Amino acid sequence: MLNLIWLKSLIMVIEQRSFQAAAEQLGLAQPTISQHIQKLEETLCVSLIHRVRSGCQPTEYALRLLPYAQSMLRLQDRALLAVNQPSMRIGASSNIGIYLLQPYLQNYRHKQAFINDKLDIVIDSNPVVAEKLENAEIDIALMEWWPGKAGFESQIWKxxxxxxxxxxxxxxxxxxxxxxxxxxxxxxxxxxxxxxxxxxxxxxxxxxxxxxxxxxxxxxxxxxxxxxxxxxxxxxxxxxxxxxxxxxxxxxxxxxxxxxxxxxIQLVWRQQSTIQQKQPQFVEYLLSS
Structure with a gap:
């Protein structure tokens, strides 16, 4: 298992190019940061950081790991927010987000006094929106093309x-x-x-x-x-x-x-784990509009 605390230390060392600077940024002792990196290296059986005169340099293995480490930490933040500060993150491919969705968002905002959902909107390319949906970075997606995957429900919106x-x-x-x-x-x-x-x-x-x-x-x-x-x-x-x-x-x-x-236009959302609420409120709103 990859420890998120160790991954956070690795990211900071790569960003700061220094164990000492990383420790100061994270409010930890330098030996603790060194220990985190060592444990990661032992777990992965690879070297992650080279110490050179100009500072600390990530190895090829560290650079391969870096985007996944960043994604895992973002997912952790999303999980904590989902528990403590519930919100609904909507992803839309560019054409939909720019030319179709805006009037519906405005109308939905007018109903916020009666609806508990807090909405965040992400507009990007269709492949990126699909990836964010699968990685739980967004909850609902509006896309021009969706191949259909297990764990998700979809309907034609328009x-x-x-x-x-x-x-x-x-x-x-x-x-x-x-x-x-x-x-x-x-x-x-x-x-x-x-x-x-x-x-x-x-x-x-x-x-x-x-x-x-x-x-x-x-x-x-x-x-x-x-x-x-x-x-x-x-x-x-x-x-x-x-x-x-x-x-x-x-x-x-x-x-x-x-x-x-x-x-x-496909409206896609993650399948609900409870029977009481089959569709998110925003999905129900779009399908009834």
Whole structure:
């Protein structure tokens, strides 16, 4: 078993590059810090710290251990808060957290006088949100793609239409809709990775001979919108993410033929251990809204 106190000492030694400085930061004696590191090394059967003239240097093994040690200490903090200061941490992938969730959060805040949940919000990429959910760093997640895993429950919260966005002067901007044949031959700008759009496209275009190419991966819908406005390319995004731009005329949003290309927003939460409360209050609120 890895002792959290030992891990905390290791982290501090790496940060301070000194046993003495680490001891002062933690309010412990230097021999105690040395003992913690020694016990960790004995447990793992590896050397963790090199003493050199310039200070203490972590070994390769220590650097491998470091992110896990930090994660374990964060999890400890979450566990203590869950017992002593209950709160609900919500994770959302970027598109959902930025373009869809905010009005619901505001409405929920108005009901706080009658609801005990304290909410904290984390917005990140879909893979990071999924990882945080599995590591118990968040309690509820809203994601564009979720593979389904044991110990979690999920439901579709909303279904979002995808549209092709172009500059106003682009040839495709004149079309009322985009057919499969046109879509399959396009060169697109990519947005947030791990959001499942590629899987949806593959299923939607499975009968076509060609498949859209991705010329540039930009990492977020905001970056994609700016690139399209600058004339760098075109892309597929949530219809809800470009409402303002379409209204102001800086972008054109063209629906897919028969509005056939959509994405299900997954609401995911950890299974409750008690029968009395099957769903967290915030989950019930979102599903009923």
């Amino acid at each position: 279904t979002e239409a995808l549209v092709l966005i172009t500059p106003p002067d682009h040839p495709l901007a004149k079309l009322s809709s985009i057919s499969k044949s046109i879509l399959s031959g396009l060169n697109l700008l990519g947005g947030e990775s791990g959001s499942g759009t590629g899987r949806i496209l593959k299923n939607y275009l499975q009968e076509c001979q060609h498949f859209p190419t991705v010329s540039m991966q930009l990492g977020s819908t905001e970056a994609v919108k700016q690139a399209v406005r600058a004339g760098i390319g075109i892309s597929l995004v949530f219809a809800s993410s470009v409402v303002d731009e379409v209204q102001h005329g800086s972008l054109c949003a063209i629906p897919l033929e028969d509005h056939a290309l959509t994405k299900d």
